[in-house]
Amino acid sequence: MRYLAAALLVLAALILPSQTRAHEASLGVLELREVRPGAFIGHWTMEPTMGADHVDLRMPPHCFVRLPELNCGEKGLVGPVTITNLGADMSAVLIRIIPLAGEARSYTISSANPVVSVLAAGAPTLQTWIELARTYVNYGIDHILLGADHLLFVLGLIWIVRGGWRLTKTITAFTVGHSVSLAAAAFGLIGVPERPLNACIALSIVFVGIEIIKQQRGEAGLTARYPWAIAFTFGLVHGIGFAGALAALGLERRLLPAALLFFNLGVEIGQLAFVLLVLALIWAHRRLDAVLPRWGDTLPAYTIGSVSMFWFFGRLLSVFAAT
Incomplete structure (x- = not known):
């Protein structure tokens, strides 16, 4: 041979x-906890290996960000969330959203899939499946190739x-x-x-x-x-x-x-x-x-x-x- x-x-x-x-996955976990309708407090429960200060985090356009506070008003935290500049040694960032009422939701961002769409409660099932497919197929490819x-x-x-x-x-x-x-x-x-x-x-x-x-x-x-x-x-x-x-x-x-x-x-x-x-x-x-x-x-x-x-x-x- x-x-x-x-x-x-x-x-x-x-x-x-x-x-x-x-x-072993190198990842960060960002938790966003709702403290009043449309207002969240965010903190890293697991910081990225390169440091949270270097990560470029962008929230939906209607949200006002002044970390650790995030205010999205009556519309709430829905829309595109982007994280870039993850670095070569970063596998993913998990965004965990904990609302005042209802179940917590999780979204995963990787360097291959830097944008996720945060869905409102009661969002169409098809949209949820499409978002999961886009996120986790890319994450699986990243993981095997690394x-x-x-x-x-x-x-x-x-x-x-x-x-x-x-x-x-x-x-x-x-x-x-x-x-x-x-x-x-x-x-x-x-x-x-x-x-x-x-x-x-x-x-x-x-x-x-x-x-x-x-x-x-x-x-x-x-x-x-x-x-x-x-x-x-x-x-x-x-x-x-x-x-x-x-x-x-x-x-x-x-x-x-x-x-x-x-x-x-x-x-x-x-x-x-x-x-x-x-x-x-x-x-x-x-x-x-x-x-x-x-x-x-x-x-x-x-x-x-x-x-x-x-x-x-x-x-x-x-x-x-x-x-």
Whole structure:
């Protein structure tokens, strides 16, 4: 599989400087509590990593803003809310609106989706679904494309299983696995501490790296013999990691099924885009008929193992530091 070596080396160069906590969401939470009709007091319950003072927050035009006070008059807090200048390390900002009467509402803004429309009570259901879809599909795409550990695991599966129908079934099994655990964790049916889980995700990539080396030595590893079972099993682990990002947004339970659906759809869109990119690089390499040095055969496998071990030890240290 020499044609994958160049693609892997480029990918490794991009992800090696990444933080060891690749699946942990960096986000801010802005709470707006109504103190009298149309008037709100706002404060950050979780400040963005770059600081709340640097975030460009814009409220609907009819609202008068003098933080921490927000006055929207008789019309109330409805209309477009924009947050820009989130920064490269910011995943999202959750805006939580707590009215005098009725249920609290939550809206999520990301760098890919910097504008949300705050809906009035009794807003059309279709409008609510459209807003949720626009927000959480984009958030899912952001999360998967920034989740270098997940992408490296998928790349390892492509390397071992190779192309064709067998690869399609393996990627599908991985998708089913992380979809099941994502739903179970998001609804609180299962729970795993985030730091040990992230260490296990890194360890799963180490396992794939070892399996690639076994295959190059002519040995049939577990992934080569039972690709769907291995992909499904590790998909369960990765799915709980995805759920950590979704649960951290603090959504009310009535919005969770729709948000979960659209978030998972965004994750799958991002994953499919990555798989197609790798397959396109393989095709281009074959067309060029390039030949790498002999040592190029083993370098990608050791690169996968080295990067994932770096993540594993970094995350393991964070587990011990937390205790």
